[in-house]
Amino acid sequence: SWYTDKEEVVLWMNTVGPYHNRQETYKYFSLPFCAGIKKTISHYHETLGEALQGVELEFSGLDIKFKEEVMQTTYCEIELDKAKRDAFVYAIKNHYWYQMYIDDLPIWGIVGEADENGEDHYLWTYKKLEIGFNGNRIVDVNLTSEGKVKLVPNTRIAMSYSVKWKKSDVKFEDRFDKYLDPSFFQHRIHWFSIFNSFMMVIFLVGLVSMILMRTLRKDYARYSKEEEMDDMDRDLGDEYGWKQVHGDVFRPSSHPLIFSSLIGSGCQIFSVSLIVIVVAMLEDLYTERGSMLSTAIFVYAATSPVNGYFGGSLYAKQGGRRWIKQMFVGAFLIPAMVCGTAFFINFIAIYYHASRAIPFGTMVAVCCICFFVILPLNLVGTILGRNLSGQPNFPCRVNAVPRPIPEKKWFMEPAVIVCLGGILPFGSIFIEMYFIFTSFWAYKIYYVYGFMMLVLVILCIVTVCVTIVCTYFLLNAEDYRWQWTSFLSAASTAVYVYMYSFYYYFFKTKMYGLFQTSFYFGYMAVFSTALGIMCGAVGYMGTSAFVRKIYTNVKID
């Protein structure tokens, strides 16, 4: 924003927390810091996204005016009794950092330091602020911590600050650039992995289309030749292959209700990812606190008809009758999973007094969004889906009696196919997962959404190719249970991602303790599940188009 000379500039204190876990944060004043004397503004009102991310802005009480220098000034004193000393020592031992904001620019500072043998602990007491301005806007802030004071019980510690203003050439639009880390995100490895995955896509698509073209052409040739033979010959002909299951392949999947709810939710997650990434590419969402999460929630609510449409139409096609129940399950599958995990972690957060404890008002707001936005929009989508594409217009009729599934080799069992199916899609995304995890769990701002978009596209193509091949093998083994198999073989990507998150936890992070562990694994589970449902739905949609295509061209008497 624009300032006039001598206008008040607010220094907001946000959170304090261990350096090694960016997501575990506490209110700044949960440590016995003291505030300045100025009391005009006490608390900032957060947006929904900020509240969910644990932003806790409180006024520091420091007197800062635009372009007005402040020499070193003591703003308050801490009366250090035993309890306060212990709190500081605990924070220093755990490498606590605090975060502040000036004009939306984040500033990080370290609480204190221990000496080498870990006996004496020191607190940084002097905040030296250097603020860069360009015209009448703030474009740069540097904080230097000085004034190391040993923590001795029953002493008084004076906290001080100073402010220096400097003219800067940084453009206002570019003021966040110094927080980005191009040498990390645009590292050769990142480019290389994208290139690699891209090559894999070309190879896979080529391979799949080649195998299928050849095999299908051969199959068609065989079947059309059979047609010219008389019935006697045909009975003696090859009695195997995917054509044999034409009477069962469009049989409704087992558990159609949960299946169509999963597919609907997966389509919704896919559209949310697509839209949010596009928005993030167009607008620099990282410059505003919590705006990414707010955008995601808004887009999720707005794309609810997608969920209803695909879930409802698939359920109708499969002959399901309890469509209202399906709609409820579909609408609340993801919200219930996310809220359930958040609720569980919330309990632990409350126990630890972390600022990640979600305020009651925010919970009410989220529930209202679920019931008054997501549910009605889902209803609209479901009704549209049932009426526009709810007819089971399959190319082959379904036989009354299910065909027995023949014995087959172990590697043709659906369980094995499901396990193998996720390997290639996981291989195409795991480098990107490293960058995403690092920006979520460490102090890096993710900003290369173009890469993320590419990876999403690559992931979808690889997933569809792999599930088509899996399904083709399965149908050739005369096993018609392709619906769940195609969904699960794509979704198993997420199992590999979750296993990767274990590796990441033990080798790439320094987290410890119940709160950090449950927070990490809880939200990783949510992330992986959502990813799995998305991949599953994408794989199923691609495969079902493929299955429809091959059985359309087959003439069946």
Ligand SMILES: *[C@@H]1O[C@H](CO)[C@@H](O)[C@H](O)[C@H]1NC(C)=O
């Ligand atoms: C902040 O620090 C950086 C790097 O040391 C420097 O280039 C920049 O000029 C500083 N900004 C201000 C306002 O002092």
